[in-house]
Amino acid sequence: MKGLLRGDGHGRAASDVSARSMWELAEPVHDLVYFTPEARQEADRAGMRGFWMGYVAMRAAPLGVVHASVVVSSFYVFHPDRVTRALPDAWRYATPSDMLAARERAVDLSMRRLFGEDVVRSARMAEAADLAWDAAAAADTAGRVLGGANQALNRPELPHVRLWQAATTLREHRGDGHVAVLVSRRVGPVQAMVLKAASGESDGAMLREGRKWDAATWQGAEADLWARGWIDDVGRLTPRGAAERDAIEAETDAAAEGPWRAVGRDATVRLAELLTPLARKVLASGVIPSGNPVGLTGAPRRDAGGAGSR
Template structure:
């Protein structure tokens, strides 16, 4: 699966992911009164949509049991409205990227160039049917280049994620089944996914039983040949749905952006903040 979209994803995803894993980002959420990791996660990710309730956020996020988001929304908006949450989100990312990259890199012409290229790609992304991507794309460009770069990677990440959800829905793959496929493929840790997405032991076992009955996983909860075909089909379709921004940017500019992002993503990965395996399913981080 050596598509351009997949290659770029492995470069921009770690940059985006500081908002989930960096202690500075978590501290920024705590500073505005978010109670615990999950309230902060849900509020910071949902804030571009406005003060939505848990049903809308659950639909947009796709991968969570409704009870996970019901514990955070709408009470998060009583703590801080979406505008304040968005400001805190950028504050946390600012502190995180400065800690990871250092002041010289943050102020470098390479980051400025990467921001311009990533912003062009994110602006070109077609957001029809892609709610989280559209909400992030509509946000104003931050003045600081490293924050503009992060916001662009966030739009691109949600663009890819929205497309992935469309692929899953079109194939009748439920949120729980999508996680079980990732685990069976060796891309994610089962305990982290089950607990984080708040699926009960009973639901997790029932989901595995359904996949076994369908011939997708074997008795060891690993992918069968049919399961591997399904998994690879989903990933290939996700890549195909994410290609448009890179076609718009053009091959030379896309290759240059990948070159610029690689050391920036690698610096994030070297901190160890992104677990391996990880909930986002990236294997072989740069």
């Protein structure tokens, strides 16, 4: 992965592509809908009241008007209050279709600003969009609610927006699989964040506060993982905890391989080459907040003492 994001940009490490490396390359593109000023601007313009209402409504929009409990379950690591403060109120101000249009406008504007018109209008962008769309269309979404809802959306006409939507479908497909792995290994929402932050990937305080968990619940999750022997007295992974976390990530990767097997190695390698400069541009721009709430290896992070989640 280091070669793909930090190498010479000519595919020297492309032979190493995998479900994990493709996530690392597509995730920064997807993340534009969370962290760019255009995302907040378009959410506000659609009628949302504050960042979190916009976040929840934009991300949940492919599901349609469903009970908040469906969204709580799908998002997994968020406290129910984070979702129920946004839904169903958001649908008083805008419809899910309005929010789908708002997020497309947001990524259109943010990609034009960040990458430039020449890149957005290039043949490479169109090629990347079509390759990513083929992979997203090939994803098996059985049991994957957010992945399936995104996969069912119409194909955007603009290539760069199409690339973003494909990256989003693939990201939610992977996330749904990750949740299934966590559930199967008895790792609850807060334990998942504690485990990830204990690895040093993300800032625990940012995750806890952003996902609206109180300190007592967080400490309870830490106590649970300590009792399992997964973290030590200062909140760092023990060897056993590292092994468990590696197993979770390996199972998540295995569950996300389907789209890449379906399109084949040549198409995957080519898409990795096309995504690499885009991912680098996003990571270098500072769009993803320090503290790395999305858990990317190349994203900025604080000197965190423990806790995190995808």
